[in-house]
Amino acid sequence: MPARKPPSFVRNRSANGNKRPAKQKPVQGTPELQIERFSHEVRGIARHQGKTVFVDNALPGEKVRARFTAQRAKFDEAVAVEILEPSPERLSPPCPHAEVCGGCALQQMTPEAQIHAKQQILLEQLQRFAKATPEAIIPPLTGAPLGYRHKARLGVRLVKPKSGSKPQLVLGFREKSSNDLTDIEQCPVLPSAASALIPSLKKTLLQSAGRRAIGHIEIAAGDDHIALVIRHLQPLSAEDLARWSAFARQHGLHLYLQGESDDHSTRKVWPPSGPERLSYALPAFGLTLNFHPRDFIQVNFDINRQMVSQALALLDVQPQDRVLDLFCGLGNFTLPLATRAREVVAVEGLMSLTRRGRENAEANGLHNIQFQAADLNSDFTRSPWARGGFDRILLDPPRSGALEVVRNIRHFDASAILYISCNPATLARDAGELLQAGYRLSKAGVMDMFPHTTHVESIALFEKA
Structure with a gap:
């Protein structure tokens, strides 16, 4: 006997007895x-x-x-x-791929309007989550809207057309709201020399027997050199290795292979000698920082230089100060701070970056820095390096913010805390903690670190009330 449909009052409820939401009609x-x-x-x-x-x-x-x-x-x-x-x-987007490519979402908007919108978002988030308005708004830091991005990852995929013809190679960024890749021929936000490599990259990929094993190619550009990091899921043949080495030699590139086991298997294959580093300068401080192509860096060198100078001006570091730099990375703020302060303690969660920081301090002749690797989500206030307290603090956390950190650093009673943020929502959340701890939000503003994207980079100064 066929099963009978349950009454409507049963059919419209889920297994736990709750009423199911009415099915929406598509627009x-x-x-x-x-x-x-x-x-x-x-x-x-x-x-x-x-x-x-x-x-x-x-x-x-x-x-x-x-x-x-x-x-x-x-x-x-x-x-x-x-x-x-x-x-x-x-305005008309400067990139022919802007309509489809998900790398940039705001190319249809003037750069001036973009940064103004981001400033309003910062102020709205501060008001919404911290009930705070900065006493003064810092004028936005701006620079060239194109050619600024010194690091990027290009996806590689072989796509088989529905018609049954040969698979086509796609090289590019993810499409908007999709995991598919946009096949690009250029990228105006990359340095021109890096963008010009894309057609030749595609040609070399097509010639490579192991192209199916290549997942992506990273481009990293320093002040003087460009590096490629090829991520391959299977070992490259001798022929492919020779082909990619010839490509690097022809274009004056540094070539790295990121092997099939893990990130630590990245190795430089061209040039066969010399250090495995790129570099960028901070001329205002007479410093040069070295980095591995896979290290985290600020990708916009112009805005980064402006940001570092502004950070030190806002913190007003004095020769007698002991400064704490949290989420220090490879020393982007640490080394400039050390040119002004008595001592800088720089803390990072990744041991590899603290090693890089020590290398940079040594190369620049700075000996008043302690680099420490520590879990910043735990209470670090009793650590040996924290003894003696700090006069000023700088932090540059990831998008998730630094809630536990700000709850801990308030015990140091520093006169000023400078917060660099890539997410205004978590900055606003953490600002509420600092305000409750007796700090005031004296200044805040935005920086155009990522033109044409929706990323909002900001800076906020908290001073003891």
């Missing part, structure tokens, strides 16, 4: 939307049939036709496919 066509403002992710916000819609490729004040890409319980997502009433801040 048909491309309705017109009026873009009201930006979200904190720098996406247009509109309303459609009483529901919030986040719209890519749309600027505040514009009327657009939009294609819906996702529907959720509390909001929908869409992309503008036709601009009916453009904003005066809209």
Whole structure:
């Protein structure tokens, strides 16, 4: 006997007895939307049939036709496919791949409007999460909007067309809202010499017998040299190794292979001699910092130089000061601080970066620095290197912020804390902790570290009230 359908009051409930949400009807066509403002992710916000819609490729004040890409319980997502009433801040993207490539999301917006929008997002996040407004707003740090990105990772994929023809090689960044790759021929945000390599890179990949085993290629550019890091999941043949070495020699590149076992298997293969380092200079301090192509660095050298100078000016480091630099990396702030302070204690979670920091301090003749590797999510205030306290503190945490860190460093009672952030939401959250600890938010501002992207880089100074 066939099973009977349960009554409707049972059918509309889930296994745990809760009422199932009504199934949403997909939005048909491309309705017109009026873009009201930006979200904190720098996406247009509109309303459609009483529901919030986040719209890519749309600027505040514009009327657009939009294609819906996702529907959720509390909001929908869409992309503008036709601009009916453009904003005066809209321009033609400088990159021919901008419409599809997910590397940059704001190329349709003037650089001036981009950084202004990011400043507003910072101020809104500070007000929303910390109920704070800086006493003074630092003018934005800006630079060249193109040719700035000194590190990038290009995905490699062989795609088989539906027609059944030969697989095609795709080299590029991920598409917007997709794991697919955009096949690019150039990238205007890379240094011109790096962007010019892309067609030759694709040609060499196609000639390589082991191309299926190559997952991605990283480009890292120092002040004087460009390095390629080829990530391969299987050993390269002698013929392929010779081919890639010849490519590096022809273009004056440094070539590294990241092997199939782990990140630590990265090795330099060309030139066959010389140090495994690139470098960038901080001329205002007479310093040069060396880095491995796979190290974390600030990818925008111009803004980084401005940022370091501004950081030291805001902290107002004095010759008698003992300074704490947290999340110090390879010494980007540490070494400049050491040219001004009595002593700098630099702490990082990765031992490899503290080793790099020591190398840089030694190469620059600085001997008033302690580099320490430590878990910054634990209480480090009783560590031997923390004895004696600190007069000033600088921290540059990852996107997740530094909640446990700020809860600990307030015990040092430093006169000033400078917070460099790549996420205004976690900066605002952590700012609330510092305000409760008796600090005041004296200054804050944004830096155009990543033009044409939605990343918001900011800087905030907290001083003892």
